[in-house]
Amino acid sequence: MANPAATPGPGRFDRQLGVEGFGSDGQKKLGCATALVAGIGGVGGTAALYLAAAGVGRLVLCHPGVAEEPDLNRQVLLRADQLGQPRVFNAAQAISERYPDVEVVALDEPVSGPSVAGWTNRCDVALDCRHNFAERLELNRLCWEAGVPLVEAAMDGAWGYVTVLSPGRTPCLRCWAGEGDPAWAPLGFPVLGVAAGTIGCLAAAEAIKVASGWGRPLEGAMLTIDLDDMSTSKLSLASDPECRVCGPVARAESGVAAQDLVVRT
Template sequence: MPTPHAILSPTERERYRRQMQLPGFGQESQERLKSATALVTGVGGLGGTAALYLAAAGVGRLILVRGGNLQRDDLNRQVLMTDDWVGKPRVFKAQQALAAFNPDIEIEAVCEYVTAENIDGLVQRADIALDCAFDFKERDLLNAACVRWGKPMVEAAMNAMEGYLLTVIPGKTPCLSCLFPEKPEWDCWGFGVLGAVSGTLACLAALEAIKLVAGLGEPLLGQLLTMDLARAEFAKRRAYHDPDCPVCGGVKAKGDRTIPVVMARS
């Protein structure tokens, strides 16, 4: 977990003044955010919106990972994009939009999908990961790397009007493979998406990451938050921690408190 060694500039003090007024937050928590590096995979409707709120909160460095070009049917939910960017690599537009929104943070854009070859290097450079990938192959790679390197992960996923959120702390909570030992199959482009649904889940995912980094409130540990947004119904379900999980079984926690990843479709 990042230690508060970063010094806030006068501009940053002004920018974040309102959140530093929160009980239990203050300057030290803001400095923790500035010192942190967050990895966001799958920067689309979910990951892009989550990255926006991490930038708004003052997370000092964002590593944005997403391959592929923007399509016009992405525009109902990918709020960092613009119509004139259709056909171009979306992750560079996300970088451009976030840099204009908050010039006081560092933003790295990686125009690649998550692979077995690049994931370890990405996770090792981050303090926390948000999993917003669009398939289980990428999710599993990130989950395993976060467990391997002792990095917390916020796992967020959505399907139609439903959302799911899980915070993974290696050695302390169940990991994604504990919940889904057998991977569900779906057509990544074959389900309906309402932008406000992905935005709602993205805000909650960003909030989980901010809470963990800043030491604010009570993170969602060992529980799966499910949402039926068509009915505005939310429920917390205890997640099973499999002692024989091939990914996290027998893993011991590193440090006092680590940080989470997201189960998300973009």
């Protein structure tokens, strides 16, 4: 698979080909890459849009259910006349209309659905933008089994975070999130649309790094940002030696050597 528009030369990628360290090599790698985006809400929809704009070869979008009116303060791929329709298909169409060179696969199903595991095995990077820990932890497990880097992004109100979880190189989601935060409301938590968009862009930036080889992915550390006062922090993430996804037992079963589990902060 290749993205024809990713061929170096005059075209819509001219302005990013000049970014130091990115260049034609990064563009070629990005154009041959598949990114799976779980959750096409305010964070994932923004991330998918910017990945397409940057010239990723293939997007696999995963999100069950229909769009509702409160979604429109942040889900910029959707239109008001599409309420009540499955959002993932309309989001995919919106991206395809803007960037027809990008292959878009739309899955109207949760991470536990029948198609996601197969696509996880075929992708180069996955982005976790779901609103519940059950699906986040399932995607974490699938990515560890497939050896696929996972960009983990979330937000609440005006605050959000992003980190890159890489099998064999960093802790996994379960190491520091356990079974999830029971304080997370399943739906209806406050969302400032620009906060979702900001976190979505940061997640897309990390996915572009992973897919293209450009830059230094945010592995082993979590960037947080609060738009209320624009404060930021960078936190180190620690591995849980008892973790059943990436701990010693899981690594022995998967064949990943213990010495490969290096936490970079």
